[in-house]
Amino acid sequence: MAHRFDDQEMRNRVSLFFDKALSKEDEQSFLSDVNQDPNFTKLFNQEKSAREFIRNNVRRPSVSPDLIQNIRNTYRH
Amino acid sequence: MSRPIKTQSDEVFESELLPHIDALKTFAFHLSYDEDDANDLVQETYMKAHRFIDKYEQGTNAKAWLFKILKNAYINEYRKKSKRPTRVDFEDIVSYHDSDDSKVPGYLDLREEIFSNMMGDEVTIAINALPIDFRTVVLLCDVEGFTYEEISKIIDVPIGTVRSRLFRARNMLKEKLKKYADKLGYKDMRGKPIGKKSASEEE
Numbered sequence: 001m002a003h004r005f006d007d008q009e010m011r012n013r014v015s016l017f018f019d020k021a022l023s024k025e026d027e028q029s030f031l032s033d034v035n036q037d038p039n040f041t042k043l044f045n046q047e048k049s050a051r052e053f054i055r056n057n058v059r060r061p062s063v064s065p066d067l068i069q070n071i072r073n074t075y076r077h
Numbered sequence: 078m079s080r081p082i083k084t085q086s087d088e089v090f091e092s093e094l095l096p097h098i099d100a101l102k103t104f105a106f107h108l109s110y111d112e113d114d115a116n117d118l119v120q121e122t123y124m125k126a127h128r129f130i131d132k133y134e135q136g137t138n139a140k141a142w143l144f145k146i147l148k149n150a151y152i153n154e155y156r157k158k159s160k161r162p163t164r165v166d167f168e169d170i171v172s173y174h175d176s177d178d179s180k181v182p183g184y185l186d187l188r189e190e191i192f193s194n195m196m197g198d199e200v201t202i203a204i205n206a207l208p209i210d211f212r213t214v215v216l217l218c219d220v221e222g223f224t225y226e227e228i229s230k231i232i233d234v235p236i237g238t239v240r241s242r243l244f245r246a247r248n249m250l251k252e253k254l255k256k257y258a259d260k261l262g263y264k265d266m267r268g269k270p271i272g273k274k275s276a277s278e279e280e
Contacts, residue, residue, distance in 0.1 A: 053200070067098075
């Protein structure tokens, strides 16, 4: 009989997966569990969206060519 | 006209260190809240990397090495002159371990459709409002994709502390983003079983 995960357990596993903290074997087993349980799939997609949103929308100020040149000059002297 | 001779240090700089300048600038900016201070921090990071280049093993984790230098430079030089209060170490107040994670209601149902209605600035504001220790782990893990182990080395704390800080930081972040979700009529699902619809959703 397949193991049923409670909500907290699912959340922990989803976090570990997206944090790249699962072994290859655990990752495969995790993805298989996600595909078999609609609630797990839903949680997985929510977390994926949240992570992507944060990563894609955080402000990333540009680096000026002057800064790069100043740093290069440090290395050349 | 003769060209300057390229040294091994120059090659390491160009191929392994310089490619991380954008990520370093982002990290520096979110630590210092100031574009000029961020530029100074990045420049100082590369100066220190240059000074200690013999300590760097070619082909290893240059990004983590540079981030550690930047984090130390920030602590040593910039934190003391920061105008904003930066350090609230909740671990001094609350003894918090991984085993306690399950006691915190940590689920905010933030679905994809809500994100499309948000402006990116809201994420930046929410991240920058986090206390420094929590902001740091979110930036390192969720923005830059470092592993727990790498973060542990960069900020000099045990992996368990990295995990507990991340857990709390994400909850704080989602809490801050929640107000935007509320404005859009989004439901707070914390404490409710996954997949269970609210009464209004079922209507």
